[in-house]
Amino acid sequence: MRLCRAFSNPVRPLALSLAVSAIPLLAHAGPETEAKALLNAKCAVCHLPVEGAGLNRIDQSRRTPEGWDMTIGRMVAAHGVRLTSNERMTLVKYLADTNGLAPEESAGRRYLLERDFTQVEKPDDRHVAETCARCHSYGRIALQRRTEDDWRKLANFHVGQFPTIEIQQAGRDRNWWEIASQEMPKALGTRYAFDSDAWSKWLKHTVTQPTGSWRITGHRPGWGFYDGVATVQADGTDRYKVVMQMNYANGKQETAEGKAVLFTGYEWRATVKQGGQEIQQVFALSADGQQLTGRWFQPGIDSIGGTLHAVRSGAGAASSLLAVQPTYIKAGTTQKITLIGSNLTGDVSLGNGISVKTLESSPDRIVVEASAAQGTDVGVRTVSVGTAKLDSGLALYQTVDFITIEPGQAMARVGANNGPMPKVPVQFESVGYAYGPDGKAGTEDDIRLGYMPAVWSVDNGTPYAASMNDVQFAGTLDGNGLFIPGDAGPNPQRKFKTNNAGDLKVTAVLTDGERKVEASKPLVVTVQRWNDPPIR
Numbered sequence: 001m002r003l004c005r006a007f008s009n010p011v012r013p014l015a016l017s018l019a020v021s022a023i024p025l026l027a028h029a030g031p032e033t034e035a036k037a038l039l040n041a042k043c044a045v046c047h048l049p050v051e052g053a054g055l056n057r058i059d060q061s062r063r064t065p066e067g068w069d070m071t072i073g074r075m076v077a078a079h080g081v082r083l084t085s086n087e088r089m090t091l092v093k094y095l096a097d098t099n100g101l102a103p104e105e106s107a108g109r110r111y112l113l114e115r116d117f118t119q120v121e122k123p124d125d126r127h128v129a130e131t132c133a134r135c136h137s138y139g140r141i142a143l144q145r146r147t148e149d150d151w152r153k154l155a156n157f158h159v160g161q162f163p164t165i166e167i168q169q170a171g172r173d174r175n176w177w178e179i180a181s182q183e184m185p186k187a188l189g190t191r192y193a194f195d196s197d198a199w200s201k202w203l204k205h206t207v208t209q210p211t212g213s214w215r216i217t218g219h220r221p222g223w224g225f226y227d228g229v230a231t232v233q234a235d236g237t238d239r240y241k242v243v244m245q246m247n248y249a250n251g252k253q254e255t256a257e258g259k260a261v262l263f264t265g266y267e268w269r270a271t272v273k274q275g276g277q278e279i280q281q282v283f284a285l286s287a288d289g290q291q292l293t294g295r296w297f298q299p300g301i302d303s304i305g306g307t308l309h310a311v312r313s314g315a316g317a318a319s320s321l322l323a324v325q326p327t328y329i330k331a332g333t334t335q336k337i338t339l340i341g342s343n344l345t346g347d348v349s350l351g352n353g354i355s356v357k358t359l360e361s362s363p364d365r366i367v368v369e370a371s372a373a374q375g376t377d378v379g380v381r382t383v384s385v386g387t388a389k390l391d392s393g394l395a396l397y398q399t400v401d402f403i404t405i406e407p408g409q410a411m412a413r414v415g416a417n418n419g420p421m422p423k424v425p426v427q428f429e430s431v432g433y434a435y436g437p438d439g440k441a442g443t444e445d446d447i448r449l450g451y452m453p454a455v456w457s458v459d460n461g462t463p464y465a466a467s468m469n470d471v472q473f474a475g476t477l478d479g480n481g482l483f484i485p486g487d488a489g490p491n492p493q494r495k496f497k498t499n500n501a502g503d504l505k506v507t508a509v510l511t512d513g514e515r516k517v518e519a520s521k522p523l524v525v526t527v528q529r530w531n532d533p534p535i536r
Helices: 014-026 032-042 065-079 085-098 103-113 126-132 138-142 148-161 163-173 176-191 197-203 463-468
Strands: 061-063 144-146 212-220 224-234 239-248 253-263 267-274 277-285 291-298 301-312 320-325 328-330 334-342 354-362 365-372 379-385 388-397 402-406 411-413 429-434 447-452 455-460 475-477 482-485 502-512 515-526
Touching: 032 085, 061 065, 065 085, 085 253, 103 138, 103 197, 103 277, 126 138, 126 176, 138 144, 144 148, 148 163, 148 176, 163 176, 212 239, 212 320, 212 334, 224 320, 239 267, 253 277, 267 291, 277 301, 301 320, 301 334, 320 379, 320 388, 328 365, 334 379, 379 447, 388 429, 388 447, 402 502, 402 515, 411 482, 429 502, 455 475, 463 502, 475 502
Parallel strands: 328 388, 411 515
Antiparallel strands: 061 144, 212 224, 212 301, 224 239, 239 253, 253 267, 267 277, 277 291, 291 301, 320 334, 334 365, 354 365, 379 388, 402 429, 429 447, 455 502, 475 482, 502 515
């Protein structure tokens, strides 16, 4: 069993081991009364009861499943708490159910739970960010709820646990302790309060079980769009068996099969075998139980994965339009367009200026021949099939005015193909855009067309990188935009015998008729990340 890098704990963290080691054991876990008994036996030794407020510290805070798992892992590593995998997961399940976050409270920071680290964070409070997000993500703060007194205790904990905090990140440029122990608890106790209307309402919410048939769509960078079906069967209380069939636009197919647990009434966590790989799923079940959305990824190589959006299918399910492929059409052209959904019925409309002729039709897929009139106003169209609608479903354009490269922040890590720290690659994609009414790029009225094929190249990103010839050693970029970093460790062939890190520049060139549209972005190739907790 792999060590938890976050805690040096022989029990693997939730986000990396949910179905592999914990779910089969959870099938034999006891009911709520047994979870309470375990909490009292393992936790109440130190966390004494507080009159009218449960156990000290535990019942004055709320967290996601990953957050509770990190807390328990710290208790194991720092305080010698002895737990089996089954006991640990039983505690995580109970604590996430009773002291979790409501869907509205986790919605804005789910990228951390889904391990999508390509986004630039936008803090809710700049002062909090300057004080607390110097060492970890802002989202890690925003994915907790505490009483003001418990936020204050957290400040004291930081000083005791991390005594160098005073000199980290220029901490001496301000009266940091007064800010951390007085100002921050008040601010956090208000912004991320333990008591909230959202949580009170969610505790009264009746959960709709995710069992049944689902229609799924999604996007895997490098492979493109996919659609398919999924079935979910009960496998105990809040535990499920899941099977998915995924058909990609590039012709590839995958089957995913495994087990899942539902925490807090909506937090879906699963491990499945997909295409011969172990894959983690982090999804959110909508309040009405009709949709699943989120991301799946390879554990340890979070950059390899995809998004998922699923709706109920079969008899009795609502008519839903999930996706349109491709997502763009050029004025003056005719092309096939496929509409994917569940229980589709009725007339097809692709919006103003686009005529349609139906070629194929079934409840989950409609293929039309679409003709976009020349001279029609460019812009995003609402697509509909009967009563089912998809806002911003199709973009009509005259020219591809510019492209961008995703992901937004590109960082690869060297590693070993068969070692404990694998390489972390980056899958690049080019996204086409048309100017909005202002005729400028990078403004709010830009018209996103969608993913478009490009020709890829990589070069040194800085003069120093050129002097070190980073492009020769840091890794390789294939024709599909996949960058594979170099091997870890010192390289005797390099100048100064340094490792294979480097500063690179990736360029995409897209052909639009007789025009070439180009974009470049930096790529940082760095060393392994040895401490990688479930929430960074």
